[in-house]
Amino acid sequence: MKEIVKIAMALTISCLVAGSVMGGVFMVTAEAKKRNQQQNRQETMFELIAPELPGRSDRxxxxxxxxxxxxxxxxxxxxxxxxxxxxxxxxxxxxxxxxxxxxxxxxxxxxxxxxxxxxxxxxxxxxxxxxxxxxxxxxxxxxxxxxxxxxxGERIAYLLPGEFSGFKTFIHVMAALDADFNLLGLEIMDHEEDPGLGGEIEKPYFKNQFKGKSLEQLRDLDVIKEPLPDDYRHFLEKTAAREDLVRIGKAYQDEDIHAIAGATISSRCVTDGLKRMVKKSVYRIKILDRVISKNHIPAAM
Amino acid sequence: MTPPLSHRTDRPAPATRHPRQPRIALLLLCLLLLCGCGADHRFVQKAEFRDSREIVITFAGPVDPAWAENRDHFSVYEKPDPDIPAQIDRVELGPDGRVLTLRTSEPISRDIPHKVVLEEIRSGGVSQGTAHLTVKKLYVGHLFSILIGAMIIQNFVFSKYLGLCVFFGTSRKKSTAVGMGVTFTIVIIAASMMSWFLHQFVLKPFRLDYLQIVVFIGLVSLTVQGVDTILRKVNPALFKAFGVYLVLVIANCIVIAVPLMLADNEYTLLESLMLAAGAGLGFLIALFLMSSVRERIEFADIPESFRGLPIAFVVAGLFALAFMGFSGMTIY
Amino acid sequence: MPATTKTNKQLFVNGLLNENPIFRLALSMCPAVGISTTVMNGILLGVAVLFVQVFSSCTISLIKHHIHPRIRIPTYTLTIATWVTVIDLVLAAYVPAAYEAMGIFVRLIVAFAIITMRLEVFACKNDLVPSFWDGMGMGFGFMFGMVVLGAIREILGMGALLGYDILGFRPMLFFVLPAAGFFMIGFMMAIFNYVETLYNRGRKERKAI
Incomplete structure (x- = not known):
């Protein structure tokens, strides 16, 4: 009997010590985690809408x-x-x-x-x-x-955080539209696709393909299984020569989305999910704008 | 799918006809569990997806064609987005007046439950009231797809690369492999269920998420100890056969990975059960396949440096490549 | 109590080579297969394991006289789980990007057989300093294994090292696939075995002379 009491005491004490260690670390890190997450998120947003303004002072x-x-x-x-x-x-x-x-x-x-x-x-x-x-x-x-x-004071962009099911689990993204609803860019925030296959959706050569697509283009955007042309890839990865940028950009303006080799499903999930997300958000933005102007609300945006 | 009993009557029944009859309630509950597409209106027998753009609604009796012609009577939207109606292209009434097909202009995503509103259904000149229907995939199908997904498509050993230490340790002989697999399946189901309850009702409400790791590993040890004690008392023969594997279960990271995944993805109880069962059975399958190969490898002439574990890894690599073929499969 | 007679350096080298957790003991294989696709992943998870191993070893060797023999294993588990939670929270807070890349594997360190094993066979019998060096050896041994695997897979699969493109092309995309992790480890183990046989043979011959 005495033995059991001793064991129980020992276990209780160790649990208490362990619990206070974990609780202490949690309290310290929770604050930092939130701050870092917010900061990262904000950085991503600014990067999407205004890549030409990297510093805080520029903004x-x-x-x-x-x-x-x-x-x-x-x-x-x-x-x-x-x-x-x-x-x-x-x-x-x-x-x-x-x-x-x-x-x-x-x-x-x-x-x-x-x-x-x-x-x-x-x-x-x-x-x-x-x-x-x-x-x-x-x-x-x-x-x-x-x-x-x-x-x-001028509206320059809309940022749309969203999630949709990918090949494995959910893919969390952030899409940016300019004031006329053209896609400014797409950032993949979080995903659990296979590394090397579906995981490539976060690479510039895939996600930058969406950049610059207009709302009408996005509506009929398809995923094609053709290999990515070399000059287009350099353009997307920003390794192309400066004088070629405009030419390549124009040549591939109406291009559909090239699927990632070996990950057509992931590519399609992103394309379809983005389409749906943008469509809904644009619909809502228009309604909100109508409400604001009709009721003369002094909205701060 | 058979329609629920209470839906079979053609005449409108008073809404509170069988409120306290437990048998019917039970039957309805079972049917609801079995087929999530159960209609929510007494005049509607079922509502389901067809193709990528159509929703088919079956009524208990013929509806008036004049009612069905007016497109304003119908609206379809995705359940999470009630403010965004889907464009309905075409409405078709079947020859017997009981089957109504709504075709939307854009493809419907079947993964998202849809709401269909039928305003003032008219049948034989009499109004049947407004129906708010939910159309979604068969719940059983969804559960089944989780089970098969965890078992084969996302096999924990060959596609998620977990539980390898125990996997290589116990796949030398078929008998050990099966013993380990069965024991593991039992333990993982018990442990996952307990951790699901604990997470949903204790950790989450009290914001103790950061204790997940400690709590889950504790629960696993507890389950193993519990199964050990019960088995020893209840069925000593079985304990003799499977007791040795019980200790090994703790060292298997799948058994801790599954509760963590359940907590991360906010699965429901039944989904959790399916995932746990799938993980266990998948491990059993993997062990069985591997042990069959390794029994034969024993007699093969392998370079000396490769004997034992190295060749086992190469074989596992081949299996993993083969299992990649399953990836991307959708069951339902 | 059979305390170790080895020097600290021997302990360290022992973990790094002779009893390398991945290639020799064949423990904690899951991350070695799953996420050794890049050197960076290897280093990060290596750091996490090193932290947990060293701190757990030290904790246990400090309190070894107070542990009741019947609750030995639960105490080990609790210790490991605590340190894993700590590193999990810290990584999630300060290096979120890297934490995402490692996914569930950081939290799975809690089920690593290697850590419990070192506590059981070493830390509970030895003093703080040897336990510390033993933990360092095992931790670095794990990191070493992960980095070697990561380097080979990154070079062959992506033509890059630490994220920098060095080859300019991708020699064999196959190596990035998780399935290739199995092959890599199989071959690495075979190489370790081969070197060992050569070494032993050489020693025998020297003895014969």
């Missing part, structure tokens, strides 16, 4: 700023509405408001949330604010985020 000079719009789905028994959390200019500065839209895209209600852009970024805080603003019997579920980039 400040252009007044480059990002505004996030969060979309929630509001369920009220059988009725479904959408709640868009968007930044609005006020005397005190920029605050977030929730615009409740019905499924046809008509504004039903504007609710104040009193969220600053910084607190809106934190999902728990945001969720709590949304829940507080809802009526009785309503439930809200976070759907997605869309980011609008502005420079000197």
């Amino acid at each position: 400040a000079a252009e007044n480059l700023s990002l505004h996030s719009i969060y979309r929630y789905i509001i369920q009220d028994n059988d009725r479904t509405d959408l709640g868009y959390l968007a930044p609005v200019e006020q005397e005190a500065g920029v605050v977030y408001e929730m615009w409740v839209l019905d499924l046809e895209g008509n504004l039903i209600d504007r609710r104040r949330l009193g969220l600053s852009p910084e607190t809106a970024m934190e999902k728990p805080d945001r969720d709590a604010a949304v829940t507080a603003a809802l009526g009785p019997g309503q439930q809200a579920r976070y759907a997605d985020t869309m980011i609008i980039a502005a420079a000197n």
